[in-house]
Amino acid sequence: MDPRRRTAESSEISGGSGWADLPPELLEAILKLVSPRHRVTARVVCSSWRTCARASFPSDLPFDSPRLLLRRPAGDLAFFSLRRAEILPFALPTAAAARCCGHIGGWLAMAFDEDREIALWNITSGESVAIPRPPLFPVAKMLLSAPPTSPGWVVAVLGRSGTIALIQPPGGRWMTIEHGAEHGGFQDMAIWRGRLCALGCDGTVVAYRVSLSRRVAAASVLRAVQHPVGYAAAAAAGGQQRIRGRWWNYLAVDIAGELVVVRREYSVRRDAVDMEVEVVRYAAAEKKWETVEELAGQALFVGSVASMAAPATEGSGIRENCVYVARREVEMLVPHAIGVYSLADGDATGLAISGGHSVAAEPVWINPSIA
Incomplete structure (x- = not known):
C-alpha cells in the first residue's frame, strides 16, 4: 500500500482532533461498522487506536483456528470459517489477479503470475514487502523461515516444475536446488528443525542444510523411495x-x-x-x-x-x-x-x-x- 494513500485514509477516518478524545468502547463500536480494510488502516494512527482496532475484529475473523482462504467467483478473497461453516468476506488490499502461494503469521505471499512477481502482504497492517523476482514461475508454494520483520529471514519457493530456489532478502541472490529431478521433481516442502525438507514425487523425503553465503546445500535422505516415479x-x-x-x-x-x-x-x-x-x-x-x-x-x-x-x-x-x-x-x-x-x-x-x-x-x- 502507498504510505501517502494510507495516511490520507487515516486522516479520513480520524477526521479531527475530537476523535482522540472518544472513549475506547465508543471507538470500538464505530470501528466495527467500517470495512475490514479501514479497520486495518485505523491501526496505524496511534497505539490507542491500534488497541481498539484489534478489539473491533469479530472473534471469528481469521485469527484463531485454521481458515480456508478462497478466491470467490467475482475475484475477491474470503475466508471460510469451520466454526460457522460459512464464508467471511475479508478485504485484502491487493490486486484481484494475485494468487496466494504461502503465508506465515499475518503475512500472505501473493504471486502475480502475469508479471512473474511475488509480494508479501500483511492482512492486519496493510504493509507490503517485495520479494526479488524468483527464477521459478509459476510458483506452487512459498515458505518463509520467519516473518519479514525478523533479521536474517529466508524465502524458499517451489516451482510447479518441481524445483526449489532460496534467497535471503533484500540483497541476496537466488540459489537453486536441482536434486528434485531424480525424484520426479519435488511435490512439497516444509521447514523442520532448521532444515528445508523436500518431498519427491517418488515419496522420498530429503532434508537440506543450506548455506546461502557459501551457496551449498548438504542433503540427507530421511525417507527412501516409496514407489517409482x-x-x-x-x-x-x-x-x-x-x-x-x-x-x-x-x-x-x-x-x-x-x-x-x-x-x-x-x-x-x-x-x-x-x-x-x-x-x-x-x-x-x-x-x-x-x-x-x-x-x-x-x-x-x-x-x-x-x-x-x-x-x-x-x-x-x-x-x-x-x-x-x-x-x-x-x-x-x-x-x-x-x-x-x-x-x-x-x-x-x-x-x-x-x-x-x-x-x-x-x-x-x-x-x-x-x-
Missing part, C-alpha cells in the same frame, strides 16, 4: 465403474514439532469421489517412520500451498482425529471444497462451502495472527 500413471488405470486417481503427498509439521507425510488417494465414481488417507510421522530419535493411527485431540490440515496441525477444541468446528484436505482438482468435482477423512473409521465426508469459489485458484489453509 511412474506410479501415478500406473495408478490412473482403472475400470469403467471406478477410476483410480493418483496419490497426492503432503509434508506437514504437527503441533508437537514432528515431521509428517500425508498421502491421499482419490477414486472418482459416477456419483461420488472416494478418498483414502495414510499418515506417517518421522520418529527422529529412532530415525524411522511410524504410521499414525490416531491424532489425539488434534486434526491435520493439508493442501498444496500450506499444511499444518491444529487442536480440536470445543466450539472450534474441528473434528478430532481427522485429516482436512483442500485441493481444487478433486473436490471441485462435487459441491464442496473440503474433504474430511476420519482416521478412526476411514470414513470420508465433504464439507459444503456455501456461496462457492473459483476453481482458478487453489484454496489455502492459513492460520494468521494479529500479533
Whole structure:
C-alpha cells in the first residue's frame, strides 16, 4: 500500500482532533461498522487506536483456528470459517489477479503470475514487502523461515516444475536446488528443525542444510523411495465403474514439532469421489517412520500451498482425529471444497462451502495472527 494513500485514509477516518478524545468502547463500536480494510488502516494512527482496532475484529475473523482462504467467483478473497461453516468476506488490499502461494503469521505471499512477481502482504497492517523476482514461475508454494520483520529471514519457493530456489532478502541472490529431478521433481516442502525438507514425487523425503553465503546445500535422505516415479500413471488405470486417481503427498509439521507425510488417494465414481488417507510421522530419535493411527485431540490440515496441525477444541468446528484436505482438482468435482477423512473409521465426508469459489485458484489453509 502507498504510505501517502494510507495516511490520507487515516486522516479520513480520524477526521479531527475530537476523535482522540472518544472513549475506547465508543471507538470500538464505530470501528466495527467500517470495512475490514479501514479497520486495518485505523491501526496505524496511534497505539490507542491500534488497541481498539484489534478489539473491533469479530472473534471469528481469521485469527484463531485454521481458515480456508478462497478466491470467490467475482475475484475477491474470503475466508471460510469451520466454526460457522460459512464464508467471511475479508478485504485484502491487493490486486484481484494475485494468487496466494504461502503465508506465515499475518503475512500472505501473493504471486502475480502475469508479471512473474511475488509480494508479501500483511492482512492486519496493510504493509507490503517485495520479494526479488524468483527464477521459478509459476510458483506452487512459498515458505518463509520467519516473518519479514525478523533479521536474517529466508524465502524458499517451489516451482510447479518441481524445483526449489532460496534467497535471503533484500540483497541476496537466488540459489537453486536441482536434486528434485531424480525424484520426479519435488511435490512439497516444509521447514523442520532448521532444515528445508523436500518431498519427491517418488515419496522420498530429503532434508537440506543450506548455506546461502557459501551457496551449498548438504542433503540427507530421511525417507527412501516409496514407489517409482511412474506410479501415478500406473495408478490412473482403472475400470469403467471406478477410476483410480493418483496419490497426492503432503509434508506437514504437527503441533508437537514432528515431521509428517500425508498421502491421499482419490477414486472418482459416477456419483461420488472416494478418498483414502495414510499418515506417517518421522520418529527422529529412532530415525524411522511410524504410521499414525490416531491424532489425539488434534486434526491435520493439508493442501498444496500450506499444511499444518491444529487442536480440536470445543466450539472450534474441528473434528478430532481427522485429516482436512483442500485441493481444487478433486473436490471441485462435487459441491464442496473440503474433504474430511476420519482416521478412526476411514470414513470420508465433504464439507459444503456455501456461496462457492473459483476453481482458478487453489484454496489455502492459513492460520494468521494479529500479533
